[in-house]
Amino acid sequence: MILRIRSRDGTDRITVPDGASATVGELQRLIAARVTVPVTLQRLSLDPALLLPAAQPQLLSDPATPLASLPLANGSFVYLSYPPDARSSQPPPPKALTVAGSFGKKMTMDDLIARQIRVTRQEAPLCAAASFDRDSANAFQLYVAESLAFAVKRAGFLYGRVDAETKEVFVDFIYEPPQSGSEDVVQLMRDSDEELRVDAIADGLGMRRVGLVFTQAVGRKASETGEYTMSNREVVQAAELQAEGGIPEWVTAIVKIKVGDDGTGDVHFEAFQLSEVCVKLFKDGVLQTEVGDSDDPRLSKMRKEVIAGGKDTMEVDNDFFLVPVKISDHQGPLSIGFPIENRGSPLAMSTLRNHLDRAKHLPFVRRISDFHLLLQVTTFLDVKADVPILAACVKHQVKVPEGYQLLIETLAGQT
Numbered sequence: 001m002i003l004r005i006r007s008r009d010g011t012d013r014i015t016v017p018d019g020a021s022a023t024v025g026e027l028q029r030l031i032a033a034r035v036t037v038p039v040t041l042q043r044l045s046l047d048p049a050l051l052l053p054a055a056q057p058q059l060l061s062d063p064a065t066p067l068a069s070l071p072l073a074n075g076s077f078v079y080l081s082y083p084p085d086a087r088s089s090q091p092p093p094p095k096a097l098t099v100a101g102s103f104g105k106k107m108t109m110d111d112l113i114a115r116q117i118r119v120t121r122q123e124a125p126l127c128a129a130a131s132f133d134r135d136s137a138n139a140f141q142l143y144v145a146e147s148l149a150f151a152v153k154r155a156g157f158l159y160g161r162v163d164a165e166t167k168e169v170f171v172d173f174i175y176e177p178p179q180s181g182s183e184d185v186v187q188l189m190r191d192s193d194e195e196l197r198v199d200a201i202a203d204g205l206g207m208r209r210v211g212l213v214f215t216q217a218v219g220r221k222a223s224e225t226g227e228y229t230m231s232n233r234e235v236v237q238a239a240e241l242q243a244e245g246g247i248p249e250w251v252t253a254i255v256k257i258k259v260g261d262d263g264t265g266d267v268h269f270e271a272f273q274l275s276e277v278c279v280k281l282f283k284d285g286v287l288q289t290e291v292g293d294s295d296d297p298r299l300s301k302m303r304k305e306v307i308a309g310g311k312d313t314m315e316v317d318n319d320f321f322l323v324p325v326k327i328s329d330h331q332g333p334l335s336i337g338f339p340i341e342n343r344g345s346p347l348a349m350s351t352l353r354n355h356l357d358r359a360k361h362l363p364f365v366r367r368i369s370d371f372h373l374l375l376q377v378t379t380f381l382d383v384k385a386d387v388p389i390l391a392a393c394v395k396h397q398v399k400v401p402e403g404y405q406l407l408i409e410t411l412a413g414q415t
Helices: 024-035 109-115 134-147 192-204 232-245 276-283 349-358 371-380 387-396 402-413
Strands: 002-007 010-015 043-045 077-081 129-133 155-162 168-175 179-181 186-188 208-215 251-259 265-274 299-308 311-317 322-325 327-330
Touching (some): 024 043, 024 077, 129 134, 134 168, 134 327, 192 371, 232 265, 232 276, 232 299, 349 371, 371 387, 387 402
Antiparallel strands (some): 155 168
């Protein structure tokens, strides 16, 4: 049996070789050897009030008392008090050994509770709902279903608007960065120059990055304990990007296929937010970001003890971190039809010509009202001076300045 010995200097773990026959006296001798506090100076109690000034809790004063007769189980706390100089010859224990930090002489139980890391479920999201442009969502899931067959993971950044009053997120386009996917991991090989152009286009359109979307492969790692919504790797990646996103309404969407008894599959979109506690654990370095192949995908590991479900633990069920968000769809302001970036070979300029020819009956501004087309042509524009101007024309559906139109038509004419 392992007992946790908590004192003002931290927490030590003591292994009692035979919990069935061990006594308080034997525990005191083990504490003397591990904690280096002489038996004669030890005061033990099961009451945490022992660590408070002037407290008089019931002590474990009889060395012959069997530990089996006490309300102790594996992992239980036993509180230890001793004179200030009892461990003076020993170096102070490392801070990593204690969740609550160093106890001061005037520490109260309220102070102690405040310093503990508590993981609780977040009842309501900070985002009222998430609405997806149906054409963008369909283009994303079609590629995954038809070209990738849900065999590997795929991800994209969500761009759109946040309603300041309702806190509803409207996703109007999806940008797919360079990436490499497997059944369990999608590695984003982010291109900073390309993302600058994406953000400049979004800014000109009156939009911003509002979330992340990723797919789950049909052959993803299973859990021995059953099905799960998001794996530990996915929690880490989603928490990192939500922390980077910088808005409270940030949304993480999951696209997966559900196979019925008849063998047919239906594609499902689900939306979540990572809880504020989860993002804070990531920012504070408590959430373990390195995931081993043998780790249970259903559990996220911590770098130090937290309290989840009323228990001290180093592992937290991922469901504690997920806050469901209502999902719907809408028709956004952009068209979609131009080939999507980072899906294999670079696009030839003939693709641009073909796209413009198909829509030549429309005003020029309408013909270029496609995010993926704008991303292609803005490669040849100044990201600070030109891109916002061109994107603003699309936003307001006004005539494109002649110079920009001439440039785009010249690019389309190249073979």
